[in-house]
Amino acid sequence: xxxxxxxxxxxxxxxxxxxxxxxxxxxxxxxxxxxxxxxxxxxxxxxxxxxxxxxxxxxxxxxxxxxxxxxxxxxxxxxxxxxxxxxxxxxxxxxxxxxxxxxxxxxxxxxxxxxxxxxxxxxxxxxxxxxxxxxxxxxxxxxxxxxxxxxxxxxxxxxxxxxxxxxxxxxxxxxxxxxxxxxxxxxxx
Amino acid sequence: xxxxxxxxxxxxxxxxxxxxxxxxxxxxxxxxxxxxxxxxxxxxxxxxxxxxxxxxxxxxxxxxxxxxxxxxxxxxxxxxxxxxxxxxxxxxxxxxxxxxxxxxxxxxxxxxxxxxxxxxxxxxxxxxxxxxxxxxxxxxxxxxxxxxxxxxxxxxxxxxxxxxxxxxxxxxxxxxxxxxxxxxxxxxx
DNA sequence: ACAGAACTGACAGTGACTATCAGTTCCTGC
DNA sequence: GCAGGAACTGATAGTCACTGTCAGTTCTGT
Numbered sequence: 001x002x003x004x005x006x007x008x009x010x011x012x013x014x015x016x017x018x019x020x021x022x023x024x025x026x027x028x029x030x031x032x033x034x035x036x037x038x039x040x041x042x043x044x045x046x047x048x049x050x051x052x053x054x055x056x057x058x059x060x061x062x063x064x065x066x067x068x069x070x071x072x073x074x075x076x077x078x079x080x081x082x083x084x085x086x087x088x089x090x091x092x093x094x095x096x097x098x099x100x101x102x103x104x105x106x107x108x109x110x111x112x113x114x115x116x117x118x119x120x121x122x123x124x125x126x127x128x129x130x131x132x133x134x135x136x137x138x139x140x141x142x143x144x145x146x147x148x149x150x151x152x153x154x155x156x157x158x159x160x161x162x163x164x165x166x167x168x169x170x171x172x173x174x175x176x177x178x179x180x181x182x183x184x185x186x187x188x189x
Numbered sequence: 190x191x192x193x194x195x196x197x198x199x200x201x202x203x204x205x206x207x208x209x210x211x212x213x214x215x216x217x218x219x220x221x222x223x224x225x226x227x228x229x230x231x232x233x234x235x236x237x238x239x240x241x242x243x244x245x246x247x248x249x250x251x252x253x254x255x256x257x258x259x260x261x262x263x264x265x266x267x268x269x270x271x272x273x274x275x276x277x278x279x280x281x282x283x284x285x286x287x288x289x290x291x292x293x294x295x296x297x298x299x300x301x302x303x304x305x306x307x308x309x310x311x312x313x314x315x316x317x318x319x320x321x322x323x324x325x326x327x328x329x330x331x332x333x334x335x336x337x338x339x340x341x342x343x344x345x346x347x348x349x350x351x352x353x354x355x356x357x358x359x360x361x362x363x364x365x366x367x368x369x370x371x372x373x374x375x376x377x378x
Numbered sequence: 379a380c381a382g383a384a385c386t387g388a389c390a391g392t393g394a395c396t397a398t399c400a401g402t403t404c405c406t407g408c
Numbered sequence: 409g410c411a412g413g414a415a416c417t418g419a420t421a422g423t424c425a426c427t428g429t430c431a432g433t434t435c436t437g438t
Contacts, residue, residue, distance in 0.1 A: 143344040144365040148337035155332040176333040
């Protein structure tokens with residue numbers, strides 16, 4: 001399954017997202033096209049799959065403290081960035097390990113961008129109830145704030161991408177989401 | 190062109206979005222499938238097209254005052270809601286005029302939802318520079334805040350939909366986006 | 379009346395995605 | 409060991425959204 005992702009990524013980098021067919025990916029990964037769809041559902045899913053499981057884990061309920069969600073989000077991003085590089089041979093170099101290679105397609109390929117938006121939307125839908133139950137927000141407000149955080153993160157990630165991915169993502173999240181912190185005046189300063 | 194939209198909407202209401210093909214829509218609207226694609230680009234576009242031209246107009250630069258964008262957004266929504274009913278015969282009843290009929294698909298049909306998200310994303314991208322130039326936000330912050338507003342509006346609209354569309358949309362926007370107002374403390378209270 | 383632009387329909391083709399069926403592997407109870 | 413079922417995989421056929429192109433038509437401006 002990781003095999004499919006890596007082979008697909010190789011082909012995408014080589015010839016572009018649109019120019020690669022599922023059939024070719026299947027051949028390169030030595031599986032059937034059926035299996036590709038079983039695993040990822042869509043072509044975009046190969047790139048987007050579980051990218052935001054970062055937000056899926058129930059364990060993150062603690063992390064995304066409703067009293068200060070921005071700080072929680074920052075913690076999650078920092079944890080993600082500092083996580084031990086995936087079980088990839090060190091020699092394969094940064095290109096494989098770094099999020100850049102995949103994230104690049106999030107913002108350069110329109111259909112992938114849409115898939116990411118949909119994923120963030122789903123993550124936000126799951127998070128909103130937590131915000132409503134633990135905070136002092138109405139359901140509507142919780143949904144709005146949840147979207148503000150989730151898509152605010154997306155905006156920060158895009159800035160990171162547009163800057164070439166040199167500085168840590170967390171820097172952009174911290175700076176970009178600073179205005180949103182005013183929403184919780186009790187934790188200001 | 191409005192003909193295509195209305196005929197398509199009739200078919201969607203009758204048999205469901207997925208069960209209707211572009212071919213059938215073309216036949217019903219007495220045009221060729223080519224024309225449908227020329228006008229709307231995608232099947233979802235028939236429902237989503239210019240739904241957010243509300244935000245496209247440059248005239249809204251004045252409306253979406255960077256000093257108080259939430260209030261500006263509210264004004265825009267109120268203006269949209271109170272606009273004279275489209276040139277539809279009065280007899281055809283509310284169902285055609287009201288936004289409900291189309292918005293319904295925004296939240297019930299996943300692919301349409303994705304298209305709406307993409308549209309909001311584009312609108313936000315256009316608005317962010319205004320926020321950066323007129324306000325005291327960095328580019329990254331402007332982008333984040335722009336997304337917070339745009340997708341916050343989306344969340345409020347969904348709540349309106351989930352409630353059955355009985356109260357005005359502006360009510361949900363006003364209530365839902367209240368927390369975001371704290372971002373501009375100067376205009377608070 | 380005429381040249382060119384703008385619009386439309388017809389056609390052929392691509393490829394993502396679905397549904398279904400049959401074969402294989404793996405896990406369980408006896 | 410071995411029947412039986414669940415889980416996984418591959419193969420096939422089919423649908424349909426979407427693209428590109430070309431020819432015919434209508435609508436300009438001069």
